[in-house]
Amino acid sequence: MIVKKQKGWKEIPKGGLILEAGNAEQYETGSWRSKRPVRDENKCTHCLICWVYCPDSSIIVEEGKVKGIDYQHCKGCGICAAECPPKAITMKEEKEFQEKEGAKK
Amino acid sequence: MSITTVAVTGNEVAAYAMKQINPDVVAAYPITPQTDVVEKFSEYVADGLVNTEFITVESEHSAMSACVGAAAAGGRVMTATSANGLALMFEILYIAASSKLPIIMTVVNRALSGPINIHCDHSDTMAARDAGWIQIYSENAQEAYDNIIQAVRIAENMKVRLPVMVMYDGFIISHGIDRVDVLDDTTVHDFVGKYQPNYPLLDVENPLTFGPLDLYDYYFEHKRQQVEDINNSKPVILEIAKEFREISGREYDLFETYQLEDAETAIVVLSSAAGTSKAVVDQLRQEGKKVGLLKPRVFRPFPYLEIAQALSHLKAIAILDRSISFGGFGGPLFTEIRSGMMEFGKTPENINIIFGLGGRDINEQDIAGIYKQLEEIAKSGKVKERIQYVGVRE
Known part of the structure; x- marks a missing residue:
């Protein structure tokens, strides 16, 4: 686990203000996830229903086609998997991926 | 202008x-x-x-x-x-x-x-x-x-x-x-x-x-x-x-003092009751009593050290609170000032008077009575009752 050095009270904007726009992107809500959506490229028809339903804008679409899932921000709510007409998305235990990714490091 | x-x-x-x-x-x-x-x-x-x-x-x-x-x-x-x-x-x-x-x-x-x-x-x-x-x-x-x-x-x-x-x-x-x-x-x-x-x-x-x-x-x-x-x-x-x-042309500070410099006893009180108290101070001064008054103006931030210093030469103080902290040790003004005096290192004898709740009048006789009590405390060095209620019927 990486511990970020947090700023002291003299270094942060007063009043809890956030002074730059669009900063929600920096908040990596992907760390909240306990289950990860995994898309089967072969089953996906690129109907974009997952893109419509995703509450965190975490379905990456390029030129009208699903390119992948933004795991930095996907909270693992599972709505995409539930709504996907051809059942191309399945929810898998996040722990398994973390163990694999941890082993690589 | x-x-x-x-x-x-x-x-x-x-x-x-x-x-x-x-x-x-x-x-x-x-x-x-x-x-x-x-x-x-x-x-x-x-x-x-x-x-x-x-x-x-x-x-x-x-x-x-x-x-x-x-x-x-x-x-x-x-x-x-x-x-x-x-x-x-x-x-x-x-x-x-x-x-x-x-x-x-x-x-x-x-x-x-x-x-x-x-x-x-x-x-x-x-x-x-x-x-x-x-x-x-x-x-x-x-x-x-x-x-x-x-x-x-x-x-x-x-x-x-x-x-x-x-x-x-x-x-x-x-x-x-x-x-x-x-x-x-x-x-x-x-x-x-x-x-x-x-x-x-x-x-x-x-x-x-x-x-x-x-x-x-x-x-x-x-x-x-x-x-x-x-x-x-x-x-x-x-x-x-x-x-x-x-x-x-009008002067303001964190608090106001009235006849306090050479006083032996004083009342500390906020707002309109300070006006009544000043009239009593004037009467008692004519009788040769060394009485004074301190009226806090700024309560937050509380100038605890400045007030403690201004009160440090007194023999006895009555701190008047027009509110109650139920179950606490006296009213809010009292606890702030006592704590400040402890930090300053000089704590004249003191009492807390809860008064005026719900618009109950406090008159000149009530205030003169408090100064009289302070005079006795100054003489004897003894406080009979630390927290008192003035103007309430028993």
Whole structure:
């Protein structure tokens, strides 16, 4: 686990203000996830229903086609998997991926 | 620069100060005894004498919420309330202070229900003393007028940027007609100056977020900042008082002393009861008694060391509280001052007098009785009863 050095009270904007726009992107809500959506490229028809339903804008679409899932921000709510007409998305235990990714490091 | 003497109620002159300040936004809800502050101010709005956007709301919770919104947008914002109205604002008081929004609010002190009561005590603003607002108590209509005008500069000072409450006693001051010297409009206009908001939401070129979620990782740091800013306000309040003296000839400090220098005993009391006490001090001085008075003006930030020092030479002190901290060791003023004296290292004998709850009168005989008791304590060095209730029937 990486511990970020947090700023002291003299270094942060007063009043809890956030002074730059669009900063929600920096908040990596992907760390909240306990289950990860995994898309089967072969089953996906690129109907974009997952893109419509995703509450965190975490379905990456390029030129009208699903390119992948933004795991930095996907909270693992599972709505995409539930709504996907051809059942191309399945929810898998996040722990398994973390163990694999941890082993690589 | 000209000064005019007028005969007005405390509420009328508070509204008059607001008119001269001419804020961008006033959002308020009427409550006794504050009502005619906003009633009178709404007349100024209707008559086109101010440029203020006057927002009528359905409750004080909404009034303070609208003030927070307007102040975040970048406006100079004022409101007024009393007692239960202040209680209904409670949640938003903390948000105004922690968001560093320099809202100026007149609070006409009134007892908090229940049982329901519309008359003066300080239970309303004492309950709000930890909300992060600067709190300034006024003895009479003149002080109310002067404090409201100074409050604008204090709240908006770049080293402070915090909301300020200005208090005066319900009915006693709010509805009593008093002689007040008012400044001319141009002098007040120039004194308050133009407000420069730090981060106005209406500045669409520089978008930002007000009031985001702030959990265990940063909330504590933001509270620490608030401590610093309210403590920084002390020298600022004194600087602004000095400037105000130049336009008005009237002196203000963090607290006022009256015949205190050579006194042996003294009363410490806030607001209108200090006026009554001064009359008693004058009588007793004629009899050769060495009595004095200390009247705190700024309660938040509390000048604990300055007050402890000013009281250090006395033999006995009575600290008068017009509110109760149920189950606590005395009233709020008493605990603050005793704690300050301990830090200063000199603690004259002291008693706490709870008085005047729900508008119960305190008269000159009551106060003379307190000075008499102090004289006995000074002689014997003994306190029979530390916390006392004056004016309550047994």
